[in-house]
Amino acid sequence: MPQSQRSAQPSHIPLPGSGPMPLLLAMLVLLVTLLVTFSAWSSAKRSAESQLLETFDYRTRDMAYSISRRMAVYEQVLRGARGYLRGSVELDRRDWAEYYRVLRLDQSFPGMQALGVATIVPRQQLAAHEAAMRRQGHPDYAVRPEDPRELYTSITHIEPFGGRNLRAFGFDMFSEPVRRAAMERARDGGQAALSGKVVLVQEGVAHEGPASQQAGALMYLPVYRGGELAGTVDQRRKAIVGWVYAPFRMNDLMRGLGGAHSTDLDIEIHDGDPAGAASLLFRSPNAANHNPRLRASAQIVPGGRTWTIIMRSSTALENSLDTTRPRLVAVTGIGLSVLISLVVWLLASERRRALQLAHGMTLELRRSHDRVASEQKRIQVILENAPDAFVAVDARGCITDWNAQASRLFGWSAGQAIGREIQELLPAESRAAFRAGYASFARSGQCAMTGAPTELQVAERNGRRIPAEVTVAVMPMGEGFGATAFVRDITQRKEAEAREQQRQHGLDEARNALARAHKLEAVGKLTGGVAHDFNNILHIISANVQLMLRADSGQRKRLLSILDAVERGAKLANQLLAFARRQPLHPLEVHVDGLLERMDSLVQRAAGDQIALDKRIPPGLWPVLVDPNQLENVLLNLVINARDAMEGQGRIVLELGNVQVQDDPVLAPGDYVTVAVADTGQGMPQDVMERAFEPFFTTKPEGKGTGLGLSMAHGFARQSGGDIRLASTPGKGTTVTIFLPRYMAATHVSIGNEAATPH
Numbered sequence: 001m002p003q004s005q006r007s008a009q010p011s012h013i014p015l016p017g018s019g020p021m022p023l024l025l026a027m028l029v030l031l032v033t034l035l036v037t038f039s040a041w042s043s044a045k046r047s048a049e050s051q052l053l054e055t056f057d058y059r060t061r062d063m064a065y066s067i068s069r070r071m072a073v074y075e076q077v078l079r080g081a082r083g084y085l086r087g088s089v090e091l092d093r094r095d096w097a098e099y100y101r102v103l104r105l106d107q108s109f110p111g112m113q114a115l116g117v118a119t120i121v122p123r124q125q126l127a128a129h130e131a132a133m134r135r136q137g138h139p140d141y142a143v144r145p146e147d148p149r150e151l152y153t154s155i156t157h158i159e160p161f162g163g164r165n166l167r168a169f170g171f172d173m174f175s176e177p178v179r180r181a182a183m184e185r186a187r188d189g190g191q192a193a194l195s196g197k198v199v200l201v202q203e204g205v206a207h208e209g210p211a212s213q214q215a216g217a218l219m220y221l222p223v224y225r226g227g228e229l230a231g232t233v234d235q236r237r238k239a240i241v242g243w244v245y246a247p248f249r250m251n252d253l254m255r256g257l258g259g260a261h262s263t264d265l266d267i268e269i270h271d272g273d274p275a276g277a278a279s280l281l282f283r284s285p286n287a288a289n290h291n292p293r294l295r296a297s298a299q300i301v302p303g304g305r306t307w308t309i310i311m312r313s314s315t316a317l318e319n320s321l322d323t324t325r326p327r328l329v330a331v332t333g334i335g336l337s338v339l340i341s342l343v344v345w346l347l348a349s350e351r352r353r354a355l356q357l358a359h360g361m362t363l364e365l366r367r368s369h370d371r372v373a374s375e376q377k378r379i380q381v382i383l384e385n386a387p388d389a390f391v392a393v394d395a396r397g398c399i400t401d402w403n404a405q406a407s408r409l410f411g412w413s414a415g416q417a418i419g420r421e422i423q424e425l426l427p428a429e430s431r432a433a434f435r436a437g438y439a440s441f442a443r444s445g446q447c448a449m450t451g452a453p454t455e456l457q458v459a460e461r462n463g464r465r466i467p468a469e470v471t472v473a474v475m476p477m478g479e480g481f482g483a484t485a486f487v488r489d490i491t492q493r494k495e496a497e498a499r500e501q502q503r504q505h506g507l508d509e510a511r512n513a514l515a516r517a518h519k520l521e522a523v524g525k526l527t528g529g530v531a532h533d534f535n536n537i538l539h540i541i542s543a544n545v546q547l548m549l550r551a552d553s554g555q556r557k558r559l560l561s562i563l564d565a566v567e568r569g570a571k572l573a574n575q576l577l578a579f580a581r582r583q584p585l586h587p588l589e590v591h592v593d594g595l596l597e598r599m600d601s602l603v604q605r606a607a608g609d610q611i612a613l614d615k616r617i618p619p620g621l622w623p624v625l626v627d628p629n630q631l632e633n634v635l636l637n638l639v640i641n642a643r644d645a646m647e648g649q650g651r652i653v654l655e656l657g658n659v660q661v662q663d664d665p666v667l668a669p670g671d672y673v674t675v676a677v678a679d680t681g682q683g684m685p686q687d688v689m690e691r692a693f694e695p696f697f698t699t700k701p702e703g704k705g706t707g708l709g710l711s712m713a714h715g716f717a718r719q720s721g722g723d724i725r726l727a728s729t730p731g732k733g734t735t736v737t738i739f740l741p742r743y744m745a746a747t748h749v750s751i752g753n754e755a756a757t758p759h
Helices: 003-008 021-085 093-103 123-135 163-168 177-189 233-239 250-254 259-264 315-319 324-349 351-384 404-410 428-444 491-551 556-579 592-598 600-607 628-645 686-691 709-719
Strands: 115-122 151-159 216-224 240-249 265-271 280-283 295-300 307-313 389-393 399-402 454-459 465-477 480-489 588-590 611-616 624-626 650-661 670-679 723-729 733-741
Touching: 021 093, 021 115, 021 216, 021 240, 021 259, 021 265, 021 295, 021 307, 021 315, 021 324, 093 151, 115 123, 123 151, 151 163, 177 216, 177 233, 177 240, 216 233, 233 240, 240 250, 250 265, 250 280, 259 315, 324 351, 389 404, 404 454, 404 480, 428 480, 465 491, 588 592, 588 628, 592 600, 592 628, 592 650, 600 611, 600 628, 624 628, 624 733, 628 650, 628 670, 628 709, 628 733, 709 723, 709 733
Parallel strands: 611 650
Antiparallel strands: 115 151, 115 240, 216 240, 265 280, 265 307, 295 307, 389 399, 389 480, 454 465, 465 480, 588 624, 650 670, 670 733, 723 733
């Protein structure tokens, strides 16, 4: 090459990879990757803190529920003890000790210091009460304190009877204001009542030191005298005979509550609103030595008393905060940033070295991917084994995550559920409103269901509705908001609540029926006494009139009129005696089907030509032991009442049957023959049915009836050892059913002329 050409080539052009450009490019890449690493580290840290918050929320809700549930169990223990007492506090202490031993209360119910009975002792009976207790083997027994009072109560039974509990034997809890307030609230309300904060009598005395003393509370349940009414406050105050109660030492009560996670929370429990040491019932041992990251409070109402539970995250829970993943992200990101920057520098400076480093970076990325995949798998295992259904939803309202419990609850597999709209898990009528509400939530992140469980109806794949408890958490994503939800099936809890409502309804009906029976019993006794005296007077008048008729004094017409009035009065007296169950009966073995056949023409005439009579007599009808004449009168009266209720037109059904009674509030268990008279008349409203068996009560116009037909039938049925029942619906007719006990030829049954004792 000529010299002139060589000198024409530019000698200042830098070689590839030389100069400041590779270093500047590497520094720029390092800065960008470090910013990406910082963003990933911040996201991982927020995720770990969010997981800690969710764990804390779950632990606090579970703790409040566990305390409330334990107090509810103790209330049930008191209810069982009250049922054992059966309306009386007078029982042998050995029987009470045996009841306590059989239930194993000291092993099954931690925190319950004892189970005892507080007995009311009138002031004038105090000395006799103390003397009686000393005769039972307690020579030092005395009601404490000894100050004169209008009313005394005494702990007469307490188990276990030893140790600390001996200090409470004979103590008058009504003399102390806090205990008295709870006892009065239980007495007047008829329900369990929890006292305020107290120091139990069982606690250590001064020489034992304050370290042995714990804050405590007592739960009372009133015991009313058996057989007395307790429907109003005045009735309950008159019927009260004592209380069954249980004292609790708060440290013992809280011991073991929370299970394996009991160290996750530092707990304070206050009586009512927190007011320092005056209201403090319980505090975790390490609660005062730690500045918590998280704090929550809840209020429960055991036994009508408000407890405030303050819960703080413990050191153990805060140490469970996942710092490994953010640290791993930070270390990995910084390392990758350095590596990428180095790779860029090497690529710009030396291709061969860049290729080698790129291979190393690929291996490191693969390891990082494996670690991330392992973390995702760990989270998936936790969700798959959660006891509640887990559903995650994106901002569009589509399902993105779905665990195994969700598949069991809703009937969709994960593959079928992911991608579907969340509204498909709701009943059809709720979907439109939910769609509009979720669109607003996806924009703002505001939802009324966050923070606390919410009850609502969800739907299975086949449309079956399921009552559920849903806990929702907001999940930011991109430009909108999604949500995660834990769904718990509460079908069993709802069914239990429905059964309890039905049981309470049945108890109310039984109480009303008992009150009506007592009312009729009282009216019957009064009516029987009046009818007996009236009947005796009529006998005297009748005898004198008959003697005067024989003398033929010329006043025969007037005497016959008097005699007719006497006969009507005697008939009225017999009807009243029938209602009062004091009429003379002549019971015989009677086959009701045969008696009904013999009365056929008589019943038809009583019903009238416009009434259709329908007889339903099953084969093999049992015989009964009754007065046949009285039974005929009752049947005729029931047919006439049915005819009048239909105003001369309709259908009367006479139906006989055999029944077996096992569990009835009035009838004794056994076999009975039923005689039912049903009509198609106007029926009776409830207020008329409640008074139908009262004597002289009638809805007929004046002069159309005496009001003694049903009352006489009631007295006859009860005096014969049976009962009479009414079933009526306004506009659909009335059915009157008489229960008569089956006559067994091998057993002699005697029915006297006096009123039978009610079952």
